[in-house]
Amino acid sequence: MTLRDLGFFVRGRISSGIARALNARRAGPLPAAVPLADVAAGDDQPLALSALLEGRTNVEREAAVAWYLARRGVSVGRHRFATFEGSGENLSVDVGDGDRVLVLIAHHDAVPGSPGANDNAAAVGILLHLLPRLTVPRGLRVRLLFTAAEELGYLGARAYVRDIPLGSIAGVLSLELCGIGDSLAVWDADTETDFLRRVTGTLGGLGLGRDEGYHVVGRIPVFGSDHRAFAAAGIPAYGLSVVPFAEAEGLRRFVLSPVRSALMHAVRRPPPFDTYHTSRDASSTLDPRALDLVSRALTAIVSEFR
Numbered sequence: 001m002t003l004r005d006l007g008f009f010v011r012g013r014i015s016s017g018i019a020r021a022l023n024a025r026r027a028g029p030l031p032a033a034v035p036l037a038d039v040a041a042g043d044d045q046p047l048a049l050s051a052l053l054e055g056r057t058n059v060e061r062e063a064a065v066a067w068y069l070a071r072r073g074v075s076v077g078r079h080r081f082a083t084f085e086g087s088g089e090n091l092s093v094d095v096g097d098g099d100r101v102l103v104l105i106a107h108h109d110a111v112p113g114s115p116g117a118n119d120n121a122a123a124v125g126i127l128l129h130l131l132p133r134l135t136v137p138r139g140l141r142v143r144l145l146f147t148a149a150e151e152l153g154y155l156g157a158r159a160y161v162r163d164i165p166l167g168s169i170a171g172v173l174s175l176e177l178c179g180i181g182d183s184l185a186v187w188d189a190d191t192e193t194d195f196l197r198r199v200t201g202t203l204g205g206l207g208l209g210r211d212e213g214y215h216v217v218g219r220i221p222v223f224g225s226d227h228r229a230f231a232a233a234g235i236p237a238y239g240l241s242v243v244p245f246a247e248a249e250g251l252r253r254f255v256l257s258p259v260r261s262a263l264m265h266a267v268r269r270p271p272p273f274d275t276y277h278t279s280r281d282a283s284s285t286l287d288p289r290a291l292d293l294v295s296r297a298l299t300a301i302v303s304e305f306r
């Protein structure tokens with residue numbers, strides 16, 4: 001185990017410890033999970049598809065994604081891992097057959113005690129919705145990567161980066177908290193890269209103004225996501241979320257202040273962090289327009305990727 005892995009591990013343990021404490025205090029009945037067959041028989045809009053995961057255990061969430069992908073008849077890459085930290089299976093689907101790879105990630109696990117709707121069933125719903133709809137330019141391949149064990153210090157993504165050759169990856173976006181708000185946030189973006197310029201250029205082309213329709217946020221000290229495992233390997237990799245524009249300033253202060261974040265159960269947490277890792281992270285709090293905004297942005301990022 002490298003020192004960096006140890007850091008990821010400790011961070012994951014602290015974050016799930018805080019979540020457990022929060023949920024012990026505010027434990028309520030979790031919403032009943034919708035039967036998988038009912039979800040599959042419904043529409044395939046992102047919000048509807050997020051019900052594949054919401055309110056299920058992590059083993060069930062992983063199985064639900066695998067079940068849905070198998071049902072769509074696509075070829076699925078399966079990467080199983082097991083370490084002393086935990087185990088799980090990363091699932092991936094490639095769209096297009098180019099040599100350069102754009103990786104879009106949505107982790108399928110959740111913290112125990114939370115229905116895990118905004119974190120991160122919404123993001124999984126978005127990628128499953130996009131799967132049959134993406135127009136991928138020649139020379140590009142888009143990898144939809146559904147990781148396990150993100151909540152254990154990005155364990156699934158770290159195992160993936162360790163085991164899978166990364167040479168052809170041009171950029172990575174990890175979708176987190178994509179179901180509440182009206183403004184996009186590209187974060188952990190403390191270095192200007194060609195990939196970041198492409199992403200923000202596309203968002204601008206959609207008519208989204210910088211610091212309004214989208215925000216670029218530097219390194220976030222406490223929160224993180226799977227892209228960090230790729231960034232640690234030198235690949236341009238960022239988080240992608242939706243936030244309520246009206247809360248942007250409070251959010252910036254909240255996520256950029258480690259002390260405030262560490263005391264997050266004691267201060268008023270701005271949305272979407274008021275439900276983050278709690279038993280209240282249910283689909284009733286999600287706004288379909290937020291998921292649609294991310295879908296629209298990713299569709300454009302992919303189709304304009306050169």
Ligand SMILES: [Zn+2]
Nearest residue numbers: 119120150176
């Ligand atoms: Zn998450």
